[in-house]
Amino acid sequence: MxxxxxxxxxxxxxxxxxxxxxxxxxxxxxxxxxxxxxxxxxxxxxxxxxxxxxxxxxxxxxxxEDIHEEVKGPSRKIAQDENGNWSKAALGFARSQGVDPDQFTFKEVGGVEYIYVNKSRIGVxxxxxxxxxxxxxxxxxxxxxxxxxxxxxxxxxxxxxxxxxxxxxxxxxxxxxxxxxxxxxxxxxxxxxxxxxxxxxxxxxxxxKQYVIVDVNERQELITSQIKALAEEKKWKIGVKDDLLEEVLFLVEWPTALFGTFDPSFLNIPQDVLITSMREHQRYFPVLNEQGQLLPYFVTVRNGNKDSLDIIARGNEKVLRARLSDAKFFYEEDQKMAIKDAVSKLESIVFHEELGTVGDKVRRIRSIADRLAERLQVSAGTSESVSRASDICKFDLVTQMVYEFPELQGVMGEDYARKAGESEEVAKAIFEHYQPRFSGDDVPASMVGTIVSIADKMDTIVGTFSIGIIPTGSQDPYALRRQAAGIVQMMLEHKLSITLGEVFQIALDAHKNFHELKRSDEEIRKDLYEFFGLRVKKTLSEDLRYDVVDAVIASGFDDIVSVVARGQSLMKAVQGTDDFKTTVESFNRVSNLASKASFTTVTQELFAQDEEAKLYEAWKSVSGAYEQALSERKAEEALHLLASLKPAITEFFDNVMVMAEDEKVRMNRLALLASIDRDLKQYADFSKLVW
Missing domain, CATH: 3.30.70 (Alpha-Beta Plaits)
Incomplete structure (x- = not known):
C-alpha cells in the first residue's frame, strides 16, 4: 500500500x-x-x-523494491594468474561490490570469459x-x-x-x-x-485557511488576475514585467492587489526615471494610458487581505513621494552640470587597471568609431555625429541619477544631451550605443548608434582579450558573450558591408595606440575568431539544421551577412526537392577527387575527351557570375549557378576516367575538379550535409 x-x-x-x-x-x-x-x-x-x-x-x-542483479567484472584472463590466484583487479572488483571472491561465477560473452557477481538485496x-x-x-x-x-x-x-x-x-x-x-x-x-x-x-x-497559498502557480495566477481586473475596471494599462512579477510572487503568501496615486507634477521627470524608481525601489507596477504614457498611479501587491486597503495605499503613497522627490532633485541637479565637465570626470573612473580609465575607453571608442564610419563610407553628417556621440557617450555615468539607478545609463544621457542642445542624432545614439542590452533586445535603429555601439563593445572585447581575460565555461564577468552576440546582431540587422576581421583589426590598432598589448595580434585574432564563431553558430542554429550550419560555417563566417544568407538559402534547398540531394552528391564527387590535385591551373590543350571541355566551359560560364553573386551576398542566385553545373559534372564522371595513366592528363583533370571545388568551398562544405 x-x-x-x-x-x-x-x-x-x-x-x-x-x-x-x-x-x-x-x-x-x-x-x-x-x-x-x-x-x-x-x-x-x-x-x-x-x-x-x-x-x-x-x-x-x-x-x-528488492534488488536482484548480475554485475559483470573483468575478464578471466585479467582476473586470475596462471596459477588460478585472484589478481588485484579481481579483488578490487569484489571489494567494490561488497562480496567475497568465492561468490564469483564465470560466463562467456563473445568468446571471452568474464567474472560475474549475483547480488540480491531485500528492500527495507x-x-x-x-x-x-x-x-x-x-x-x-x-x-x-x-x-x-x-x-x-x-x-x-x-x-x-x-x-x-x-x-x-x-x-x-x-x-x-x-x-x-x-x-x-x-x-x-x-x-x-x-x-x-x-x-x-x-x-x-x-x-x-491560514492565509497562505503555497502553490506558486496559483499565487501567480491570483496576482495577475487581480492586476488585470484592476486594469479593466480603471481602463488602465498596467506594466507587468516578468522579473518584477517573479519577485513579488515570492514576497507574498496571501496576495492582494491595490493602487495608489502620486503628485502629477512628478510627470515632468522622464517617464523611465519614474518607472525605474517605482519598480526597483518599491516593487510597484506602473500605470499607463493606451498610448503608453505614464499616469500618476501605481499598483502594488500587499501580503495580506483586503482590510484597510485605503490606509495601506496612503502609506505606500507617502513612501513613493519621498522616492520621487529624490529622483526629481537628482534630475534637476544633473542638468546644472555641463557635458564637458561630466566628460572630464570620466578620467577619474577606472575602467580596468590594465586598460585605463573610462576616459581612455571613450578615446578608444572615438578612434574605432571614426575608422568604422570611414570604412562604411557614411555621409559627412553621419560621420560628424559619430565622432560627437563617441566623445560624450559615457558622460551620464557621473550623474547622480545614473549613480542611483545604474540601469538608466544611456536613458539619462539621451535626455540630458537633448536638453543641452545636442543634435537629435547624437542624443539618440547615446541611448542606442548600449543596445542590444540583453538577448532579444532591439538593436540601434540609427547608423550613428550602431557604429558607436559596435565600437564600444568591440573595444571591451579586444581590450579584455589583449590582457588574457577570455570567458571560460560559465565565467563571463564582463558579459563579453552578450556583447559579441550584440555585434553579430547589429551587423546582420543593418547588413553592414564590413568583415569581422576588419573590425578586429580596427579595434586592435586602437588599443595598440593607447597601450602595449600583452599578447600578439595573431594570438588575439585567433581567439577572437573562435569566440565570435560560436556566437555566429548560435545565431544560425536558431533557424537552421545543425548540418547546414556546419556546412556554411566551414566556408568561413568573416562576412556575417553572407554566411547567414548562405545558410538560409542552403536550408531552403535542402528542404526542397530530392533533386538537390543528387546535386550535392555530384559536388561531393568533385570534392573527393579534388583533394588529390596538386595545382589548379587548367590546360585546355590536355583535354582528351569532349566531356572535359564541356565541364570546363560550363564552369567558366558561371564562375564570374557566381563570384559576383557571392560578393553581393546574393546567396540564392549563387547556389543556383552552382547547381547548374550538375549535368556537366554527371556527364564528366559517367564518361571520363579521372585517374588516367597519362600523368599530365590525370593532373589536368584533377586541376579542373580542384578549380570547381574551390568555388564550391566558398559557399559551403557540402560533405557535411546529412540526408
Whole structure:
C-alpha cells in the first residue's frame, strides 16, 4: 500500500530571488533520492512561499523494491594468474561490490570469459530510510548565500524555524539543526496561526485557511488576475514585467492587489526615471494610458487581505513621494552640470587597471568609431555625429541619477544631451550605443548608434582579450558573450558591408595606440575568431539544421551577412526537392577527387575527351557570375549557378576516367575538379550535409 509524503521546511523570510531555484532544487533532489533508493512513487509536487519550501510526494511505496542483479567484472584472463590466484583487479572488483571472491561465477560473452557477481538485496521499509533520506535532501542543497545560526555548524539559506515531515499520518523521526519534525506548520505571519497538518493531502487547504497559498502557480495566477481586473475596471494599462512579477510572487503568501496615486507634477521627470524608481525601489507596477504614457498611479501587491486597503495605499503613497522627490532633485541637479565637465570626470573612473580609465575607453571608442564610419563610407553628417556621440557617450555615468539607478545609463544621457542642445542624432545614439542590452533586445535603429555601439563593445572585447581575460565555461564577468552576440546582431540587422576581421583589426590598432598589448595580434585574432564563431553558430542554429550550419560555417563566417544568407538559402534547398540531394552528391564527387590535385591551373590543350571541355566551359560560364553573386551576398542566385553545373559534372564522371595513366592528363583533370571545388568551398562544405 502506498502513502503520500509531505516534507516542509519552515524558514525565516528567504530573499525572493533565491526561492524558485531552491524550490526546484528540493524537488529534484527528492526525486533523485527516491530513485536512487529504489522507492517507487507517482509524482513530486513542489511548493514555496517566502517562509517555506515544501514537497508532496504522491503514492510513495511503503517498502523499497528488492534488488536482484548480475554485475559483470573483468575478464578471466585479467582476473586470475596462471596459477588460478585472484589478481588485484579481481579483488578490487569484489571489494567494490561488497562480496567475497568465492561468490564469483564465470560466463562467456563473445568468446571471452568474464567474472560475474549475483547480488540480491531485500528492500527495507520506507519509513526506516526516510529520516536519513530527507536529511540528505536538505544537506545537499546549495544557495548563492548561506547562513549559520546559533551554535550549529549546519548552513542553509535562512535559519530553520519548523519542520513538517509526514509519511501518511505518521511523523518522520527527523531533526535538523536542533529542530524536530512534527505536524505543526505556521500560517501567515500576521493573519494566520500555528496549525496541525493531519496528512499530506490536507496540506494545501489547511494552509489556505491560514492565509497562505503555497502553490506558486496559483499565487501567480491570483496576482495577475487581480492586476488585470484592476486594469479593466480603471481602463488602465498596467506594466507587468516578468522579473518584477517573479519577485513579488515570492514576497507574498496571501496576495492582494491595490493602487495608489502620486503628485502629477512628478510627470515632468522622464517617464523611465519614474518607472525605474517605482519598480526597483518599491516593487510597484506602473500605470499607463493606451498610448503608453505614464499616469500618476501605481499598483502594488500587499501580503495580506483586503482590510484597510485605503490606509495601506496612503502609506505606500507617502513612501513613493519621498522616492520621487529624490529622483526629481537628482534630475534637476544633473542638468546644472555641463557635458564637458561630466566628460572630464570620466578620467577619474577606472575602467580596468590594465586598460585605463573610462576616459581612455571613450578615446578608444572615438578612434574605432571614426575608422568604422570611414570604412562604411557614411555621409559627412553621419560621420560628424559619430565622432560627437563617441566623445560624450559615457558622460551620464557621473550623474547622480545614473549613480542611483545604474540601469538608466544611456536613458539619462539621451535626455540630458537633448536638453543641452545636442543634435537629435547624437542624443539618440547615446541611448542606442548600449543596445542590444540583453538577448532579444532591439538593436540601434540609427547608423550613428550602431557604429558607436559596435565600437564600444568591440573595444571591451579586444581590450579584455589583449590582457588574457577570455570567458571560460560559465565565467563571463564582463558579459563579453552578450556583447559579441550584440555585434553579430547589429551587423546582420543593418547588413553592414564590413568583415569581422576588419573590425578586429580596427579595434586592435586602437588599443595598440593607447597601450602595449600583452599578447600578439595573431594570438588575439585567433581567439577572437573562435569566440565570435560560436556566437555566429548560435545565431544560425536558431533557424537552421545543425548540418547546414556546419556546412556554411566551414566556408568561413568573416562576412556575417553572407554566411547567414548562405545558410538560409542552403536550408531552403535542402528542404526542397530530392533533386538537390543528387546535386550535392555530384559536388561531393568533385570534392573527393579534388583533394588529390596538386595545382589548379587548367590546360585546355590536355583535354582528351569532349566531356572535359564541356565541364570546363560550363564552369567558366558561371564562375564570374557566381563570384559576383557571392560578393553581393546574393546567396540564392549563387547556389543556383552552382547547381547548374550538375549535368556537366554527371556527364564528366559517367564518361571520363579521372585517374588516367597519362600523368599530365590525370593532373589536368584533377586541376579542373580542384578549380570547381574551390568555388564550391566558398559557399559551403557540402560533405557535411546529412540526408
Amino acid at each position: 502506498a502513502k503520500d509524503l509531505l516534507f516542509e521546511i519552515g524558514l525565516e523570510e528567504v530573499p525572493a530571488r533565491f526561492i524558485r531555484a531552491a524550490m526546484n532544487q528540493m524537488k529534484e533532489k527528492t526525486e533523485k533520492w527516491l530513485n536512487d533508493s529504489n522507492i517507487s512513487y507517482t509524482a513530486v509536487e513542489a511548493y514555496a512561499t517566502p517562509r517555506r519550501l515544501a514537497v508532496i510526494v504522491k503514492e510513495v511505496a511503503e517498502k523499497q 521499509q520506507t519509513a526506516e530510510v526516510l529520516p536519513e533520506g530527507l536529511l540528505q535532501v536538505i544537506t545537499s542543497m546549495s544557495f548563492p548565500k548561506n547562513m549559520r545560526w546559533g551554535a550549529h555548524d549546519f548552513k542553509f539559506v535562512r535559519p530553520i524555524k519548523w519542520i513538517v515531515a509526514l509519511f501518511g499520518k505518521d511523523i518522520v523521526n527527523l531533526e535538523i539543526a536542533g529542530v524536530k519534525a512534527g505536524k505543526i506548520s505556521r500560517g501567515h505571519r500576521f493573519l494566520g496561526t500555528e496549525v496541525e497538518i493531519s496528512e499530506p493531502s490536507a496540506y494545501v487547504e489547511t494552509l489556505r
